[in-house]
Amino acid sequence: MAIPRPVPTGRASPFADDEIIVTKTDPRGRILYANETFLTVSRLTLAAVLGQPHSIVRHPDMPRCIFEMMWKTIGAGGEFFGYVKNLASNGDHYWVFAHVTPSRDATGTITGYHSNRRKPEEAQVARIEPLYRRLLAAEAAPSDRKTGQRQGAELLAAFLAERGLPYEQFAFSL
Ligand SMILES: Cc1cc2nc3c(=O)[nH]c(=O)nc-3n(C[C@H](O)[C@H](O)[C@H](O)COP(=O)(O)O)c2cc1C
Numbered sequence: 256m257a258i259p260r261p262v263p264t265g266r267a268s269p270f271a272d273d274e275i276i277v278t279k280t281d282p283r284g285r286i287l288y289a290n291e292t293f294l295t296v297s298r299l300t301l302a303a304v305l306g307q308p309h310s311i312v313r314h315p316d317m318p319r320c321i322f323e324m325m326w327k328t329i330g331a332g333g334e335f336f337g338y339v340k341n342l343a344s345n346g347d348h349y350w351v352f353a354h355v356t357p358s359r360d361a362t363g364t365i366t367g368y369h370s371n372r373r374k375p376e377e378a379q380v381a382r383i384e385p386l387y388r389r390l391l392a393a394e395a396a397p398s399d400r401k402t403g404q405r406q407g408a409e410l411l412a413a414f415l416a417e418r419g420l421p422y423e424q425f426a427f428s429l
Pocket residue numbers: 278279280283284308309310311312313314317322339340341355368369370
């Protein structure tokens with residue numbers, strides 16, 4: 256059963272510096288494993304998340320192009336590092352610095368994905384937020400979603416090209 260999307264409260268969900276949020280998914284991003292920290296910070300139960308798409312914690316402030324880039328990277332077998340704002344079931348949010356990697360079987364085929372996240376510093380969030388706001392605005396400007404997604408991706412590519420950095424290196428430089 257689909258869980259109704261909560262209305263964001265603007266409050267931060269408690270997530271301590273020494274905690275790590277872990278989830279594992281199938282190749283389509285459906286949750287197969289979630290640690291206690293993920294469940295506590297997201298205010299969800301294991302029964303509610305198992306088998307659900309990971310977008311269950313998607314925050315409306317997150318630009319689509321960031322997830323698009325993440326899926327392109329991990330789908331091609333790469334590792335992704337990046338900042339993500341998530342939504343807890345009570346509408347509170349939490350920022351993470353995520354590391355997402357593919358899991359493979361003995362033949363090398365991707366069998367799913369694994370993500371570890373820690374809490375970013377406030378200063379890092381303050382530096383990534385303006386970029387995400389610009390990307391979100393670029394995505395929302397056209398009336399059709401596809402054009403919006405393309406405009407967001409183009410803005411992100413131009414922003415990174417100006418700095419001469421791929422997204423992951425930019426994320427680490429914050
Ligand atoms: C291992 C793994 C972890 C993910 N973690 C998150 C997450 O914490 N928050 C999130 O919004 N999306 C996460 N995603 C991405 C979602 O699958 C999805 O692409 C994203 O929420 C955008 O959803 P939408 O395309 O339905 O808008 C994760 C995907 C994978 C494979």
